[in-house]
Amino acid sequence: MSRITAIHASHVIGYNGVEHRHIEDGVVAYEGDTITWVGPHSEWTPPPDCTVLEAPDRLLTPGLINMHAHISGSPLDKSFIEDVGRRQFGMSGLFEMLPARSGAQDDEGTRACLDFSSAELLMSGTTTVFSMDLMPEYNMERAAEIGLRMYVAPAFRSGRWYTPDGVQVLYDWDEQAGLDGLSRAVQFIERNDGAYDGLIRGMLCPMQIDTCTEDLFRRACDAARDLDVPIQTHASQSVVEFREMERRHGRTPIEWLLDIGFLGPRGPQAIVGHGIFPNSHSWINTLGNDIEILGDAGASVAHAPWVFARRGIVMESFADYLDAGVNMSIGTDTAPQTMLEAMRWAAVLGKVTGRDAARSTAAEVFKAATLGGAAALGRDDLGRLAAGAKADILFWDIGSVWMAPFRDPLKNLVYSAREEDLRTVVINGRTVMDERLIPAVNMEQLSANLQASGQRLWDRIPQADWAEREVDELSPPSLLRWGE
Numbered sequence: 244m245s246r247i248t249a250i251h252a253s254h255v256i257g258y259n260g261v262e263h264r265h266i267e268d269g270v271v272a273y274e275g276d277t278i279t280w281v282g283p284h285s286e287w288t289p290p291p292d293c294t295v296l297e298a299p300d301r302l303l304t305p306g307l308i309n310m311h312a313h314i315s316g317s318p319l320d321k322s323f324i325e326d327v328g329r330r331q332f333g334m335s336g337l338f339e340m341l342p343a344r345s346g347a348q349d350d351e352g353t354r355a356c357l358d359f360s361s362a363e364l365l366m367s368g369t370t371t372v373f374s375m376d377l378m379p380e381y382n383m384e385r386a387a388e389i390g391l392r393m394y395v396a397p398a399f400r401s402g403r404w405y406t407p408d409g410v411q412v413l414y415d416w417d418e419q420a421g422l423d424g425l426s427r428a429v430q431f432i433e434r435n436d437g438a439y440d441g442l443i444r445g446m447l448c449p450m451q452i453d454t455c456t457e458d459l460f461r462r463a464c465d466a467a468r469d470l471d472v473p474i475q476t477h478a479s480q481s482v483v484e485f486r487e488m489e490r491r492h493g494r495t496p497i498e499w500l501l502d503i504g505f506l507g508p509r510g511p512q513a514i515v516g517h518g519i520f521p522n523s524h525s526w527i528n529t530l531g532n533d534i535e536i537l538g539d540a541g542a543s544v545a546h547a548p549w550v551f552a553r554r555g556i557v558m559e560s561f562a563d564y565l566d567a568g569v570n571m572s573i574g575t576d577t578a579p580q581t582m583l584e585a586m587r588w589a590a591v592l593g594k595v596t597g598r599d600a601a602r603s604t605a606a607e608v609f610k611a612a613t614l615g616g617a618a619a620l621g622r623d624d625l626g627r628l629a630a631g632a633k634a635d636i637l638f639w640d641i642g643s644v645w646m647a648p649f650r651d652p653l654k655n656l657v658y659s660a661r662e663e664d665l666r667t668v669v670i671n672g673r674t675v676m677d678e679r680l681i682p683a684v685n686m687e688q689l690s691a692n693l694q695a696s697g698q699r700l701w702d703r704i705p706q707a708d709w710a711e712r713e714v715d716e717l718s719p720p721s722l723l724r725w726g727e
């Protein structure tokens with residue numbers, strides 16, 4: 244006999260088939276991994292075989308879809324990558340800081356990051372994550388063990404960038420490595436797509452527009468079509484990359500993605516990671532119509548505002564992309580890996596750059612973090628609380644110091660909530676976090692492992708940095724030490 248679980252909550256963000264709606268005194272019922280009923284309590288008839296959980300001080304929302312993450316390294320950004328930037332790299336951390344960090348990271352550090360990140364994501368409301376990472380098998384097993392829904396993308400590329408002198412950005416090519424990486428990614432997807440009760444899905448990720456050849460992109464697009472999986476690449480993510488694509492092809496990055504067939508045929512399942520530097524961005528300011536191209540192609544952008552805002556870079560503006568018809572989704576990219584902050588930065592910076600308080604609203608960024616992500620993944624059963632959707636449910640405490648007074652659930656969530664206000668998480672019908680406890684996760688141990696990994700990494704920075712600098716030189720401490 245199957246069992247239905249029904250949660251009777253004071254507030255529910257339900258989906259009516261078209262959009263999210265606020266239900267006061269609502270019910271969400273699910274059986275196995277699937278939601279069977281959502282609506283007002285007054286309209287609900289309890290089925291015979293049903294367990295009712297009373298949640299009088301809870302807001303139920305769909306789980307958040309994190310469309311851009313590098314969980315095998317991002318926790319080690321902390322305490323290192325902030326408050327520095329070179330103007331000749333357009334303030335991007337890609338060419339100096341990231342190679343130093345990843346070059347100094349060891350396998351134990353990668354495992355520590357993966358262990359830590361899965362828990363961090365769950366504790367901050369991500370129920371589905373698009374993860375472009377090292378060690379995909381280990382990552383997949385860890386995610387499944389704690390019950391996270393994950394699109395695993397073993398990323399690949401035909402080359403890498405480097406700087407020999409802190410001024411130029413050069414490229415080191417190995418086309419065969421790119422082709423081999425694509426084959427491995429395809430094999431990974433064929434082996435694992437749908438594993439662990441469907442929690443694990445595959446995805447293709449030619450890593451960056453400027454590190455993959457046209458041939459590799461075309462093959463990856465064909466493979467994504469054949470496997471019917473989404474595809475994401477980093478593009479329009481730095482001034483350096485924009486100028487490099489102009490230099491190589493006389494095209495903007497977005498124009499080139501259209502030229503080679505990345506944009507268009509797969510609609511929203513062609514995902515541009517970042518897309519923050521279209522031709523119209525004030526730091527680029529050249530002819531073109533990149534945002535319109537993205538909108539006309541029905542493409543998705545995975546917008547990760549914090550990793551850029553931290554370096555003084557903003558999207559201009561979130562609302563303009565929406566107006567052009569771009570399917571906007573949200574990601575965390577760096578540390579902290581919390582979708583609450585990602586939504587907050589997207590909304591606030593959208594207002595700052597759009598010079599309009601009535602756009603880049605809580606509703607718009609919440610939609611991007613739920614329905615937008617689902618569209619990018621080609622899933623009409625995620626990002627919503629509706630009959631037939633997967634039971635991915637967040638329980639928020641509406642009486643907390645951060646949430647009171649409570650009138651508008653999305654405004655409170657986007658502008659005021661703290662991660663601690665998220666009490667319980669259900670994914671695929673399974674309670675994976677209960678009153679902030681994740682079974683089988685010892686957070687103290689995970690933090691200790693990460694600390695040790697950071698220590699080893701910081702010691703090895705001189706071996707990975709192009710100028711062989713100590714960590715304190717590359718990333719100066721905020722304060723002098725006592726006695727200095």
Ligand SMILES: [Zn+2]
Binds near residue numbers: 312
């Ligand atoms: Zn990224």
